[in-house]
Amino acid sequence: MLELVTPGLDTDMMDEVQAYYGPHVSDTSGWDHVEPADWAKKVVEAIESDEDVLNPGGAEGIARLAPKALVDAAAGLVFTRR
Numbered sequence: 001m002l003e004l005v006t007p008g009l010d011t012d013m014m015d016e017v018q019a020y021y022g023p024h025v026s027d028t029s030g031w032d033h034v035e036p037a038d039w040a041k042k043v044v045e046a047i048e049s050d051e052d053v054l055n056p057g058g059a060e061g062i063a064r065l066a067p068k069a070l071v072d073a074a075a076g077l078v079f080t081r082r
Contacts, residue, residue: 007056
């Protein structure tokens with residue numbers, strides 16, 4: 001069984017997510033996007049090599065490894081509540 005921790009894929013849906021959260025986030029332009037074909041290739045490679053977990057790279061991968069309190073503190077610097 002492979003656990004997929006999917007990154008932000010470069011799709012129309014991600015564009016909609018950025019447009020929706022844009023007013024609540026200081027800047028969405030720095031969000032990591034992965035081409036769907038590139039992610040699919042990594043998924044195939046993980047299956048073929050019998051991996052247990054496939055994590056995203058970049059900032060999303062680092063956030064996955066960080067303690068929840070640290071991620072929450074960092075999110076508090078970026079997101080605003082209304």
